[in-house]
Amino acid sequence: MNSTQGRSLEVHRLPHGSAVLVDGACGSCGSCMAGAGLHCTRPLAEGRVLTEPVPLAVAEELLAAIFAVAALAEVPETDTVVVAAQDSSSLAVLVRAISPSRVLLATDLRDDTLRAELSRLEPSGRARVVVAGGDVRAAVRAVRRGGYVCVGGPALDLPSVTELVQREVSLVSPRDAAAVLDRVSAQVWSAAVAAAA
Numbered sequence: 001m002n003s004t005q006g007r008s009l010e011v012h013r014l015p016h017g018s019a020v021l022v023d024g025a026c027g028s029c030g031s032c033m034a035g036a037g038l039h040c041t042r043p044l045a046e047g048r049v050l051t052e053p054v055p056l057a058v059a060e061e062l063l064a065a066i067f068a069v070a071a072l073a074e075v076p077e078t079d080t081v082v083v084a085a086q087d088s089s090s091l092a093v094l095v096r097a098i099s100p101s102r103v104l105l106a107t108d109l110r111d112d113t114l115r116a117e118l119s120r121l122e123p124s125g126r127a128r129v130v131v132a133g134g135d136v137r138a139a140v141r142a143v144r145r146g147g148y149v150c151v152g153g154p155a156l157d158l159p160s161v162t163e164l165v166q167r168e169v170s171l172v173s174p175r176d177a178a179a180v181l182d183r184v185s186a187q188v189w190s191a192a193v194a195a196a197a
């Protein structure tokens, strides 16, 4: 599993407790040419500043949310996406703004209300796509057989290979987070910053 280290989209600290997100992708190496600029092999020393300054205290949360949305951008469109996050989080703001799917949120994927809603919406009672929080194993157990689990950052609890293979679940990582950030309007970004704890 990738960690957030070694990725070309990073938090850069500014004076006075603020920070910006900077994209260091070179745009011309093999990874960049393959649409995986996040894994640029020749990152620029002076990257491209993608955001207005945000409070340093929320910069990492915003970066993690962008990574999770970028992982979601890699999977086929589907009717319903389940996101393991709080309803009022920056991740919720960004997924709702960018995904064309119906978005259901729950911090606990075994939540009764979530399960009841999924039974109503999906023949299998499970979503085809789940955006994991830290607990990837819970997301793998919650997703439909043959589905996709989007993993933005470091995983706290990983499923075994057997669990993945038996249920034919694919784990999906972000490839181009800067492209996602480019699609976020100033208004949505402000809402995401405000929502970050």
Ligand SMILES: [Zn+2]
Residues within 6 Å of the ligand: 025, 026, 027, 028, 029, 030, 031, 032, 033, 037, 039, 040, 041, 042, 043
């Ligand atoms: Zn590159």
